Amino acid sequence: xxxxxxxxxxxxxxxxxxxxxxxxxxxxxxxxxxxxxxxxxxxxxxxxxxxxxxxxxxxxxxxxxxxxxxxxxxxxxxxxxxxxxxxxxxxxxxxxxxxxxxxxxxxxxxxxxxxxxxxxxxxxxxxxxxxxxxxxxxxxxxxxxxxxxxxxxxxxxxxxxxxxxxxxxxxxxxxxxxxxxxxxxxxxxxxxxxxxxxxxxxxxxxxxxxxxxxxxxxxxxxxxxxxxxxxxxxxxxxxxxxxxxxxxxxxxxxxxxxxxxxxxxxxxxxxxxxxxxxxxxxxxxxxxxxxxxxxxxxxxxxxxxxxxxxxxxxxxxxxxxxxxxxxxxxxxxxxxxxxxxxxxxxxxxxxxxxxxxxxxxxxxxxxxxxxxxxxxxxxxxxxxxxxxxxxxxxxxxxxxxxxxxxxxxxxxxxxxxxxxxxxxxxxxxxxxxxxxxxxxxxxxxxxxxxxxxxx
Numbered sequence: 007x008x009x010x011x012x013x014x015x016x017x018x019x020x021x022x023x024x025x026x027x028x029x030x031x032x033x034x035x036x037x038x039x040x041x042x043x044x045x046x047x048x049x050x051x052x053x054x055x056x057x058x059x060x061x062x063x064x065x066x067x068x069x070x071x072x073x074x075x076x077x078x079x080x081x082x083x084x085x086x087x088x089x090x091x092x093x094x095x096x097x098x099x100x101x102x103x104x105x106x107x108x109x110x111x112x113x114x115x116x117x118x119x120x121x122x123x124x125x126x127x128x129x130x131x132x133x134x135x136x137x138x139x140x141x142x143x144x145x146x147x148x149x150x151x152x153x154x155x156x157x158x159x160x161x162x163x164x165x166x167x168x169x170x171x172x173x174x175x176x177x178x179x180x181x182x183x184x185x186x187x188x189x190x191x192x193x194x195x196x197x198x199x200x201x202x203x204x205x206x207x208x209x210x211x212x213x214x215x216x217x218x219x220x221x222x223x224x225x226x227x228x229x230x231x232x233x234x235x236x237x238x239x240x241x242x243x244x245x246x247x248x249x250x251x252x253x254x255x256x257x258x259x260x261x262x263x264x265x266x267x268x269x270x271x272x273x274x275x276x277x278x279x280x281x282x283x284x285x286x287x288x289x290x291x292x293x294x295x296x297x298x299x300x301x302x303x304x305x306x307x308x309x310x311x312x313x314x315x316x317x318x319x320x321x322x323x324x325x326x327x328x329x330x331x332x333x334x335x336x337x338x339x340x341x342x343x344x345x346x347x348x349x350x351x352x353x354x355x356x357x358x359x360x361x362x363x364x365x366x367x368x369x370x371x372x373x374x375x376x377x378x379x380x381x382x383x384x385x386x387x388x389x390x391x392x393x394x395x396x397x398x399x400x401x402x403x404x405x406x407x408x409x410x411x412x413x414x415x416x417x418x419x420x421x422x423x424x425x426x427x428x429x430x431x432x433x434x435x436x437x438x439x440x441x442x443x444x445x446x447x448x449x450x451x452x453x454x455x456x457x458x459x460x461x
Contacts (some may be wrong), residue, residue, distance in 0.1 A: 048063065051415065055086050062438075069098060077441070081461065094208075113125075124184055148205050179246075192373075198211065207272075214234045224271060227245060255287075269370070274288050287331045337357070354366055377398060
């Protein structure tokens with residue numbers, strides 16, 4: 007049994023049914039656990055054109071046909087030549103650009119398969135099943151997984167399915183959907199099909215979409231401003247259908263990427279001047295952490311920093327703030343964004359070259375998911391960073407920057423980087439989710455990158 011961590015309380019509150027309430031439970035060889043107690047503790051990576059998974063498997067989220075937790079990355083049968091993989095609390099999805107497959111927990115219909123059961127104890131699939139899209143969907147250009155809901159872009163249209171208790175599906179209801187439904191209308195009755203959907207992102211209980219005109223729409227849970235609207239700190243503040251995020255600049259730049267962590271949203275703005283020189287601004291809104299007023303010995307103690315702002319000054323915002331700005335004169339640019347529950351990774355490097363790519367990280371560091379051995383982790387009072395730090399390479403001193411990175415990924419409180427064809431990982435390994443044996447006599451996380459072990 008594993009207790010819910012502080013930043014995971016949202017997952018335990020209000021979404022589990024009476025049959026699956028609370029924060030306890032254990033694994034079973036025949037059926038899924040009676041409760042959800044282990045969250046975001048599995049990972050999925052591509053290697054040699056094959057999909058590999060590792061970590062907790064009590065709900066079949068590894069897709070290997072078993073409910074056995076794995077401390078080494080194992081291949082998912084049949085899942086080859088995939089282009090994107092995502093993971094929710096206890097479900098996994100991949101796509102090859104034409105179809106989507108899903109496996110794991112399905113109590114809310116988040117697998118999107120019309121034949122998959124949604125009632126306990128059989129609300130799971132331990133092997134991949136195809137998501138049931140309309141026959142007209144022939145191309146899938148993006149997918150995203152929230153806590154218990156899923157999103158996709160199919161034929162330039164927005165699709166959503168799964169849990170809807172926080173209106174995260176955007177269909178103006180709170181009714182879960184067991185197969186994908188197309189979301190056609192926006193909050194102001196905009197025709198979303200005319201705008202065309204380019205990209206989707208999913209937080210815990212909120213959703214984002216980047217549209218063809220460069221606008222960003224958000225919906226679902228808004229208690230921390232993550233949907234980009236007035237913060238009410240109440241369940242009733244949820245946005246029931248996609249609503250355009252205001253406050254993003256319109257100064258000639260264009261939003262090219264979006265991302266979301268548990269209760270935080272991001273949008274990358276890029277602007278090219280008349281000489282073809284690029285400038286970037288990463289905007290963010292939603293949750294940024296909190297100031298701990300219960301510790302009189304350390305009045306400045308804070309936890310958070312997902313927006314790269316001091317949580318003692320800014321705890322949450324519905325108005326986008328600049329997380330990181332890169333001027334045209336800077337040598338390095340943002341190339342990819344990856345998010346865990348409460349941390350952010352950026353793949354950065356020289357313009358026009360991947361040779362010197364590196365990773366920077368910000369946010370929670372309670373499981374060393376930021377990969378900086380000189381910074382706070384569980385051994386310190388302050389378990390987060392509100393300014394970007396380099397991810398360190400594995401060496402004796404733990405001070406060299408990890409370089410030569412070509413890809414990054416983040417799942418839960420674990421982080422990954424691909425270097426010269428080899429995956430490295432750091433952060434939480436309590437269930438083997440970074441592909442290494444779980445330590446039984448010391449801490450269960452890695453402060454510096456270690457090689458992911460594959461079967």
